[in-house]
Amino acid sequence: MLNIKNLQAKVEDKQILKGIDLQVNAGEIHAIMGPNGSGKSSLASVLTGRENFEVTGGEVSFDGKNLLEMSPEDRAREGLFLAFQYPVEVPGVSNINFLRTALNEIRAYHNEPPMEAKEFLRLTKEKQKLVEFDARLTNRSLNEGFSGGEKKRNEIFQLAMLNPKLAILDETDSGLDIDALRVVSSGVNKLRSDKNAFIVITHYQRLLEYIVPDFVHVLYNGRIVKSGTKELALELEEKGYDWIKEPAATASV
């Protein structure tokens, strides 16, 4: 589904990604871990097309198409979704209108007619229930005045509504209490299937107790320095990141 080869990117003059290789297939969950500043969120930004990141090398194909040449909206329409680490508050745009606009723009891209109002309502209710999202929040302005947990739940609600092929969860666990963490991860577990895939970016192992990954990658200094299975996450939890940093630092000298 997603094929990243030797991806390099910079922000202003700072090289952030220094050659990333990653393959994600349908049905898989990949966890990307690493210390602060290692490039985890930058990878998510580059994949979704955030403006200030400049790709300096490598390639990314998404279902055979060159992802890097697409606008952010076309990437979304092709089935890529980013659950933001810091969801943006957009006063004056109602959550539900925003979702309807997004859903119908994605449908239009695939030459499908806009969704019937009745069908949209049914879908909204179903997905609200699935991810335990408070119905009162759907009619409010997008994320405005939402608590941290509500914002993250809203990301998962949008994920459920838009039903992407590949979802990247960028530190969705940060700032979540244990209850919200359970709700968010059970939502993701209900949404996973053999047709879609997830990349879970996290600093801590605790989210991975709920969303069990097939693969764990450790990102450090703009490169994936170690890959393994879920046991790697446990090892990181136990030992911290220092043992990863040292050989990598030596290698780069």
Add this chain to the structure above:
Amino acid sequence: MITTTTLYDRFIDLYKENETSREEGWLKNLRDTAFEAFATEGFPHIKMEDWRFTNVTPFLKENYHLQPRRAASLHGRHNAAQIPSLDAYEVVLKNGMLNEDIAIPGVKISPLRTALQNSNFQHYLGKYIPIHKHPFAALNTAFFEHGIVIEVDKKAICDKPVHITHVYNAEEPVFVQPRILIIAHPGSKVEIVESLVVIGDKPLFINSVSECYIGENARADQYNLQIAPVNTHIVNFKQTIQQSNSLYNNHTYNLPEASLIRNNLHLDLNGVNTESHLYGLYLPGGTQLTDNHTVVNHLFPNCFSNELYKGVLRDSSRGVFSGRIYVHQDAQKTNAFQQNNNILFSDNATIDSKPQLEIFADDVKCSHGSTVGSLNKEALFYLRSRGIGEAAARNLLVRAFAFDVTDKIQIPAVKDYIEQVIIHKMEETHHEQ
């Protein structure tokens, strides 16, 4: 000869020429005083604090006709401005003129000329306008010929909005000075929507003055929809006087493409327990200049005023906002709020924002604020990352920004119309990029 004479000189000469044909009595005195004020001050220039950001001189260079052509020249070619599905009492002014009285249950609308034969109006007309500080208002007072008087009877509730369409013939350059007087007697209620239709593409200078008297326990809502062709230059002075327990809502929309829109909105709170809301939205494009100067005078205790003006400035347009709240010594327990927010949509657009508070009472709650920014890039990316195209995302954000103001429009047809105009104008902007 005419081309070398300034507009100022032409007005001075015109006033003297018409000396003999002018009305007698109170109206003559009013005009003479106003004329003296204009003759002394002349047209405003950028060295005057109130006109620092708005240079009108280039707009005064045209060789305007100073007397509007007869209404007949518009015969069969006028129509009320189209606001789809607006259910209103339609009043069409051709070059400022109304041909006959219009009677609506509880409301009398008369041509200014016939109405002013009633000397009762001397207690209203021009009574509160500070002509010595406002040369354009003085000029209008000295020269106005046409316009209307709207009188709402005591305790009358006007069941539908009154929609005034100003139709002007600009097939040759013309300088018009319409005058509107609105009197909402105690306990009455009226909504007034004003819009513009301009025929022809020659320069049109509209120097209008309107006065609105709101009696005790009365309510008046005014909507001023300023949409006109590029060669239209508008200077408008609006004076509102509120008596005790009255409510006033003003909604001002500066929309493309008139090259100059300068509004002065003066509000005198002349009684206790009044409530006033001033909402404004300006959306200039091209090289348009829109300037809103507002003054709110809190003269009595326990009054509430709230002002919210927002602007989205595109292309090489310029915006000016100057809001002054003046809380006089007797106006204890005043609540007065003012907010001005701007989005610069282009690197070439400019805004000058000047919020001012002057407080002479000691037990008041007042605030003011002003912001200038660009469209939130994070929000734009957020919407796009969900599959919403860039143009649609921008539109969504601009409408959201304007929403605080447009949401206050209480006539659904006017609200839909304004929202459609905003969408349409924003789409045009995108095509230009």
